[in-house]
Amino acid sequence: MPNADFRVRVEKIISQLPADKVTTYGDVAALAGSAYASRVVGGIAHYGNPELPWHRLVNRRGGLAVGFPGGPDVQRQLLLQDGIQCIDNKVVNFEDLRWHPNFL
DNA sequence: CGAGTGACCGCAA
């Protein structure tokens, strides 16, 4: 029953995400099993465990999530607390800060 | 239980 597994995988990946790195919905979705299920990742973020650091998830361009609770400003503040700078709703040095999965 | 929703991604006009 791989239906609920997807959410578990995604949450595990997020929980193992280093504090000083960011990742994309697409990457998480791909690691969880479906490369194009990035929407599901967003959905899980919306309805899933709020304790996980969802603010480290950005879109493919490194931009902040639009539908984030409170708007991109909140996410920018959370990222700043993790030492990640954002300009114009985009992560600075995004390609450099982008998390590289190790457990392939 | 069925249909709709969505914090996205990639490609076609």
Place this chain on the structure above:
DNA sequence: ATTGCGGCCACTC
């Protein structure tokens, strides 16, 4: 460069 559309799949109503 922008706009539009399909697809992915768990979750809510």
